[in-house]
Amino acid sequence: MDGSIGILPFPLAGEGTRARPRVDHKNSDEAALVRRVQARDEMAFREIVERYQSKVFSIIYGILRNRNDAEDIAQQVFAKVYFSLKNFDFRSSLLTWIYKITVNECYDYLRKKRVRKLVYESDFSQEDAQRMEASEPAIDGAVPADTRLAQRDLILKLLSKVSEEERTLILMKEVEGHSVEELAGMTGLNENTIKVKLFRTRQKLLKAAGRLTRIR
Amino acid sequence: MHREIRDHIENVLAGSEPEHLAGCEECCSEVQGMQEHTALLRELRAPESFVAEPRAGFYARVMERIESEGPISIWNLFIESAFGRRIAVASMALAILLGVYLVTSERSADDPMIAGQQAQQQPLVVVGEDGPARVIMQMDQSPAGQSSEDAVLADLVTYREQ
Numbered sequence: 001m002d003g004s005i006g007i008l009p010f011p012l013a014g015e016g017t018r019a020r021p022r023v024d025h026k027n028s029d030e031a032a033l034v035r036r037v038q039a040r041d042e043m044a045f046r047e048i049v050e051r052y053q054s055k056v057f058s059i060i061y062g063i064l065r066n067r068n069d070a071e072d073i074a075q076q077v078f079a080k081v082y083f084s085l086k087n088f089d090f091r092s093s094l095l096t097w098i099y100k101i102t103v104n105e106c107y108d109y110l111r112k113k114r115v116r117k118l119v120y121e122s123d124f125s126q127e128d129a130q131r132m133e134a135s136e137p138a139i140d141g142a143v144p145a146d147t148r149l150a151q152r153d154l155i156l157k158l159l160s161k162v163s164e165e166e167r168t169l170i171l172m173k174e175v176e177g178h179s180v181e182e183l184a185g186m187t188g189l190n191e192n193t194i195k196v197k198l199f200r201t202r203q204k205l206l207k208a209a210g211r212l213t214r215i216r
Numbered sequence: 217m218h219r220e221i222r223d224h225i226e227n228v229l230a231g232s233e234p235e236h237l238a239g240c241e242e243c244c245s246e247v248q249g250m251q252e253h254t255a256l257l258r259e260l261r262a263p264e265s266f267v268a269e270p271r272a273g274f275y276a277r278v279m280e281r282i283e284s285e286g287p288i289s290i291w292n293l294f295i296e297s298a299f300g301r302r303i304a305v306a307s308m309a310l311a312i313l314l315g316v317y318l319v320t321s322e323r324s325a326d327d328p329m330i331a332g333q334q335a336q337q338q339p340l341v342v343v344g345e346d347g348p349a350r351v352i353m354q355m356d357q358s359p360a361g362q363s364s365e366d367a368v369l370a371d372l373v374t375y376r377e378q
Binding site: 046049050053054055057058059061062063070071074075076078079082083148151152154155156158170171174175180195198199202203205206209 | 246254256259261262278281282
């Protein structure tokens with residue numbers, strides 16, 4: 001089932017930015033669904049799982065690149081959603097909230113497996129191993145797979161140095177490709193606040209990278 | 217980074233090139249670093265070839281997990297988070313230290329051998345108000361203040377006379 005974000009009522013890019021009314025997350029279809037889950041309607045929870053499972057799955061796979069781990073963590077994400085949904089306060093969209101839980105679960109997983117192990121062969125997925133074998137030497141100017149793995153390792157490490165909120169915002173901006181206006185609608189924050197938060201996050205990433213280079 | 221760039225950083229990273237950037241080395245270097253990170257972040261996108269569909273029966277497996285896990289308790293905070301675990305370990309270490317201290321201090325108070333040795337090692341010198349100085353060898357001192365039976369009183373004057 002399609003769990004893409006297209007189903008959410010995002011404001012269209014290109015509209016006036018400052019005067020745009022805030023998205024009312026309390027009175028959307030999504031909110032009605034959440035209220036049904038809060039009233040212990042299991043069918044409503046099933047609808048949430050089916051609506052967002054693809055999205056959650058692809059977020060996890062994007063970060064970890066391992067299908068088996070993605071399935072396991074996706075289960076954990078929805079178990080957390082189930083237990084925490086009673087505390088959902090409708091300040092942001094449900095997708096933003098689930099996105100944050102998903103990224104946190106990925107980081108929990110990485111912490112448990114020690115982030116550095118990502119570049120060890122034992123932690124490679126089959127897809128990674130195949131790509132690595134096929135990548136020597138890089139002929140078409142593309143970055144070799146082992147370099148890309150090291151780069152992914154680096155950016156994941158840098159992202160662990162910023163707060164959960166900052167990490168979620170920058171990933172939604174750069175990985176999911178949402179605009180500042182869309183992020184404002186999804187999070188319930190002002191556009192300028194989003195811009196400031198993104199800028200601070202980028203600066204923190206730069207500083208963390210600088211520290212890492214000095215250590216190395 | 218200067219305000220000219222900072223205020224429009226999202227546009228700059230999206231490709232616009234303000235004049236300021238050409239003349240400012242500091243801004244140029246920071247923007248370059250941010251562009252590199254942006255490119256790395258985009259590597260975290262799942263590849264287009266990836267079929268983002270879990271195996272059939274995903275919902276059933278989620279429900280199984282929910283049933284096996286039960287609601288999240290306050291103890292999970294201590295077990296699951298690294299900070300929580302550190303607090304738990306530190307508290308246990310403190311409790312063990314406190315326990316060891318209490319046991320050893322009580323034992324030394326109860327043990328007559330240890331108490332006697334302590335008393336022998338520490339004779340009290342009392343300077344009398346209207347007489348010569350006296351040394352009291354205190355062997356044991358009961359809580360009721362019955363020290364007369366156990367204490368040896370030596371009158372220095374008498375001792376000298378002998």
